[in-house]
Amino acid sequence: MTDPLIAVALVLVAVTATAAVLNREPLRQALVLSFLGLALTLLFVFVQAPDVALSQLAVGSALTPLMIVLTVRKVARATPARHAPEEDDAHDQDGEADR
Amino acid sequence: MTRRGRLLLFLIAATVTTVLLVGAFVELPDFGTNFHPYGDRAVHAALEHRTANAVASVNFDQRALDTLVEETILFAAVLGAVVLLRQVTGERRRPPRPARVSPAIRRLGVLLLPVALLVGLYVVAHGQLTPGGGFQGGVVVATALHLLYVAADYRALERIRPLGPYEVGDVVGEAAYVVTGLAAMLGGSTFLANVLPWGTLGTLTSGGTVVVLNAAVGMEVACGVVVLLATFLDQVVEIDEESDGARPGTGESR
């Protein structure tokens, strides 16, 4: 009964994993990675592994993408070739507030 | 090596690996097979020790030593990140500025924070009974605290998150695991043996040392993830390069 669901989840995982690799822009990759995390969570629920699903939901779709986003911001901010630091800073603050 | 050469080398290696993998997959037990000798024995052992969640029993009772090593990897990784991302010479800390947050988000965040914290603690506490445990619940507790960053700003988060106690909590969690194992030895048993009374299957105190080790891991994971996220957030929000030739004026303007 659950077999078709498992098959669908497996295909979803394969597709999102491929998309995560092919998205070479780290910010977009972080977003796709959290989709991969959700797809894996679904798969784990269907193969009767609620413990792992819970762990994957917390880690794979929240923690890992968050850390990647933070790293991207740090690296982008520290890159020397930037004009108008004030404007950039104000924008940063908005971004933080939005999150 | 050129980019093309590297890709070519990868394609050759990938082809060989594919052949080997498919060969191995064909020989693996069928997906959904009824033949699980280890699983059957693990379930038997879990029920013998009155632990309802067999996964928690495997983690904190049957392979408790492996989990100690895994916990140590986690500990070392957090420590490594903290050391790598410390404030170095030539960097300065600027106080985070208050941020504007829309009232709706603020209300939602304040509402969700206690709920998320409670869910995380529940997941840790019921690890031996229902799906969950120290690893999952710890991450939920740690990320729940960061709702305050979304709902208010970084200064509010820093007020409920003085890093010192969380660093201590990380160490205490790791130490409590080892001490529990040593206590079993002092009691005349082997390291990390399940020496506490097992209780009744399905009650909160069932499982013997599983409860203790689970709580220790929960504490370490929660504190470790808080410290980990703090080092990353500090880098983004607070720590800045001192202004030098490469970035004229930036240091002063912030």
Add this chain to the structure above:
Amino acid sequence: MTLLPYLVAGWIFLVGLYGLVTSRNLIHAVGCLAVTQSSTYVLLLAIGYRDGGTAPVFADIPTDARVVDPVVQALTLTDVVVGATVTALLLALVIQLHKRHGTVDPDELSELKG
């Protein structure tokens, strides 16, 4: 159907490695490593699955119920959490590299070394 889960695990492993080999940004490479690692989760849980089995949690099912293998689930569970902290350590290294050399392109980094 019987081979599909294993093949998916193999595919994720290879596609993650492809990303690692061709990556031009170390942050992207760390993301690809996370993808590669998720192939182990799929493989482990696929091996432990039992047709018609339920989760190995005996809080509200009879103790002789047909359950899936808890051993591989325990392995995967710790794998997920430990994997995340290792990702964090690698990202910390990337930030440090960027502070020292001002780039996150692995090719430029090897050029710097001479």
